[in-house]
Amino acid sequence: MTAGLISSVVHGGWADVSVCVTDDSATSSAAPAGLLPEPGAQLGSVPRYCAENPGTTLRLLNQLGDLPSTLLLISGLFLLHRLLQGAxxxxxYTAQTASRLRLLVWWLLLGSLVAEIIESNARAAVLADLARTADFTAGTWLGLWSPPWLAVLTGLGLLTFARITRAGAAMREDLEGVV
Structure with missing residues (x-):
């Protein structure tokens, strides 16, 4: 994603980039022509808006829809590498390993929340630009925001492991002091 953005800026290859957004907050139960559900089944449709000739601002907002997650992934892998090297x-069972683990967990916890907020705001801005019925409001943003529950729950579990590692480090120091 980042390489694609840099390549597009450097080479000027923005002419063939498509900018599309799906409005997950607006659903309809009206069946499109030719699609008939079986009795007892429901058919839903979710609108998807695509720009024919998007401008620079729209293209940048579209790229911003994926960039924070990519940066979070790269920085998280860097912190994980430092954690594993240090361990x-x-x-x-050292205090440094426990603090590195805690740093990684907090970075991923807070970073995933911030990345999702930035990305959903970018999607809401693109939607507001492409759809007549959508405005860039808190309601639109909340309709496109999906909390990163897996990252939050995993982070909370890893914080427990960081506490266990810190307790293990304290016991190791006590044991080294006794022996």
Missing amino acids: ARDGV
């Missing part, structure tokens, strides 16, 4: 060098 291999210093040991698993």
